[in-house]
Amino acid sequence: MTNNSGVTPRSAHVVPRHRADHRADSEQESPVTRPSDAEAAVVVERLHVVRDGRTVLPELSFTVPRGQVTGLLGPSGGGKTTLMRALVGVQRVTSGQVRVLGLPAGTPALRSRVGYVTQSPSVYGDLTVAENLRFFARLLHAPFTDIEAVVGQVDLADHAGDLVQRLSGGQRSRVSLAVALLGRPELLVLDEPTVGLDPVLRRDLWELFHRLADEGTTLLVSSHVMDEATRCDRLLLLREGELVADDSPGVLLDRTGAMDVESAFLAVIDARTDRRAEVPA
Amino acid sequence: MRAPMAPAATLAVTTRVLNQLRRDHRTMAMLIVVPCVLLTLLWWMFDGDDQTFNRFGPPLLAMFPFIIMFLVTSVTTLRERSSGTLERLLTTPMGKADLLAGYALAFGAVAVLQAVVAVVLTVGLLGMDVRGPIWVLAVVAVLDAILGSALGLLVSAFAATEFQAVQFMPAFVLPQVLLCGLFVPRESLPDVLSVVSDVLPLSYAVDAMREVQTESSWTSGLSVDVGVIAGSGLVALALASATLRRRTA
Numbered sequence: 225m226t227n228n229s230g231v232t233p234r235s236a237h238v239v240p241r242h243r244a245d246h247r248a249d250s251e252q253e254s255p256v257t258r259p260s261d262a263e264a265a266v267v268v269e270r271l272h273v274v275r276d277g278r279t280v281l282p283e284l285s286f287t288v289p290r291g292q293v294t295g296l297l298g299p300s301g302g303g304k305t306t307l308m309r310a311l312v313g314v315q316r317v318t319s320g321q322v323r324v325l326g327l328p329a330g331t332p333a334l335r336s337r338v339g340y341v342t343q344s345p346s347v348y349g350d351l352t353v354a355e356n357l358r359f360f361a362r363l364l365h366a367p368f369t370d371i372e373a374v375v376g377q378v379d380l381a382d383h384a385g386d387l388v389q390r391l392s393g394g395q396r397s398r399v400s401l402a403v404a405l406l407g408r409p410e411l412l413v414l415d416e417p418t419v420g421l422d423p424v425l426r427r428d429l430w431e432l433f434h435r436l437a438d439e440g441t442t443l444l445v446s447s448h449v450m451d452e453a454t455r456c457d458r459l460l461l462l463r464e465g466e467l468v469a470d471d472s473p474g475v476l477l478d479r480t481g482a483m484d485v486e487s488a489f490l491a492v493i494d495a496r497t498d499r500r501a502e503v504p505a
Numbered sequence: 506m507r508a509p510m511a512p513a514a515t516l517a518v519t520t521r522v523l524n525q526l527r528r529d530h531r532t533m534a535m536l537i538v539v540p541c542v543l544l545t546l547l548w549w550m551f552d553g554d555d556q557t558f559n560r561f562g563p564p565l566l567a568m569f570p571f572i573i574m575f576l577v578t579s580v581t582t583l584r585e586r587s588s589g590t591l592e593r594l595l596t597t598p599m600g601k602a603d604l605l606a607g608y609a610l611a612f613g614a615v616a617v618l619q620a621v622v623a624v625v626l627t628v629g630l631l632g633m634d635v636r637g638p639i640w641v642l643a644v645v646a647v648l649d650a651i652l653g654s655a656l657g658l659l660v661s662a663f664a665a666t667e668f669q670a671v672q673f674m675p676a677f678v679l680p681q682v683l684l685c686g687l688f689v690p691r692e693s694l695p696d697v698l699s700v701v702s703d704v705l706p707l708s709y710a711v712d713a714m715r716e717v718q719t720e721s722s723w724t725s726g727l728s729v730d731v732g733v734i735a736g737s738g739l740v741a742l743a744l745a746s747a748t749l750r751r752r753t754a
Contacts, residue, residue, distance in 0.1 A: 275754050312596050316752045330751065335598040346589035350525045362517035363597045387528075403593075 265290045265411050265442035271320035273306055280306045281465045288444055293437050295456030296446040303465040304446040308413050312340040325410055336364055339404030343415040345396040349389030353380055353399050366407030374405040377432055394421045414445045430455045453485035461489055468492050514599045518607020536615055540569040540623045548631040562633040563714035564687045570616055570650035572678055578657030579670045595751045605742050616650030637717035648734045649710045655741035662748030681707035706737035
């Protein structure tokens with residue numbers, strides 16, 4: 225396998241399906257894969273997504289390291305949800321590769337290893353919290369003992385017997401999060417899980433995310449609220465489908481000299497706009 | 506290879522759907538009470554005219570479970586699609602066949618209840634004449650209900666809103682009602698319509714009900730009718746399964 229052009233041919237990365245063991249994969253791919261990729265929970269290479277004739281993600285490449293909380297930040301409509309859907313294998317992809325935990329995204333073997341929370345809570349309003357969790361636990365082959373644990377983790381123990389449609393919006397999104405925690409998935413993909421929550425709950429959830437990361441879970445958390453960025457180990461800033469930054473919050477602030485992530489984000493975009501303006505001239 | 510279906514997942518879906526229905530008293534009442542009210546209304550309309558009631562009773566006994574289950578299923582499935590729960594379900598290890606079979610079992614169970622109540626009412630209280638075994642009426646009614654559910658599952662894939670799903674009822678169901686032999690005997694229809702009537706599953710449901718009414722034992726004609734109803738239900742379920750895509754745009 226040669227890699228003279230600096231561009232990896234697609235075929236070079238196609239690993240036979242039966243090689244599910246990611247260590248075997250990394251050995252085979254070692255000539256073309258950067259060392260950090262072997263450790264990454266998510267490897268995205270030149271992911272290209274076109275929806276209704278509009279390019280949502282143009283040839284995006286990045287990795288998500290294992291056992292960390294990675295924040296996916298950027299304005300609404302920037303492609304965050306599309307990207308997350310591609311990771312869990314429900315997004316139709318035009319080209320490029322997405323590998324999750326060493327396997328192609330959406331592989332059946334990944335379905336019990338990846339937890340996904342959609343932006344609007346996807347639970348049944350006409351069932352109680354406990355009934356929702358029992359249903360999903362049976363589908364995910366998660367032990368029923370998990371139910372009590374996850375209800376406690378999202379602070380809904382007092383509401384286990386309540387119908388979901390009677391809960392507040394924030395409580396409903398926490399039920400949706402609890403479902404994703406069932407069966408202790410290795411990767412959690414959370415689309416705006418803290419929207420509409422009060423500051424105390426938000427802090428509690430971020431503490432939960434870090435506790436899970438300390439136990440080895442990889443988390444990818446999206447948000448359009450910039451002040452949440454400092455709570456992440458690592459930041460991906462996505463704007464109009466393009467990755468404008470991929471750093472730890474500290475490095476990003478140092479590099480831009482900004483006081484907060486929002487200003488840093490603007491600084492990065494301004495710098496890019498300037499560069500682009502110079503190119504044609 | 507993974508098995509396409511797992512009984513545990515199928516039963517999980519069935520339990521969940523039944524749990525949801527159990528809470529929804531109004532829908533349950535509509536499912537059980539409305540067919541009975543309509544059948545009683547029919548009996549009352551033909552006050553004392555047993556012959557006419559006997560002619561219209563069996564087709565309606567076939568039609569009500571079909572129409573009601575079509576509506577309930579298409580709206581329920583559409584709600585699953587639009588609420589995001591379908592997308593979430595498709596990211597779990599559950600097979601698509603589990604979801605459909607789970608739904609079919611749950612609505613099938615409701616259909617059994619609905620059919621038993623309707624048959625007991627029409628034969629027991631309203632005095633509809635039936636020569637064949639009465640339990641066969643219930644079996645045919647349940648199969649009709651499952652067929653309605655299967656078609657409802659299928660058309661929900663082509664509806665973007667609940668409003669559209671409800672409008673599929675006149676588009677898919679009413680032509681079958683017109684051509685099933687209720688208004689004009691199927692053999693007296695113009696040639697083209699007679700052929701159309703031959704490919705519409707509800708025609709066989711009505712034929713089956715009439716067969717049970719007029720013949721004292723299970724006939725080969727009844728076997729054909731029951732086979733066509735069950736077969737169309739399976740085909741509709743298979744097509745519905747093809748419309749459930751894990752990856753969407």
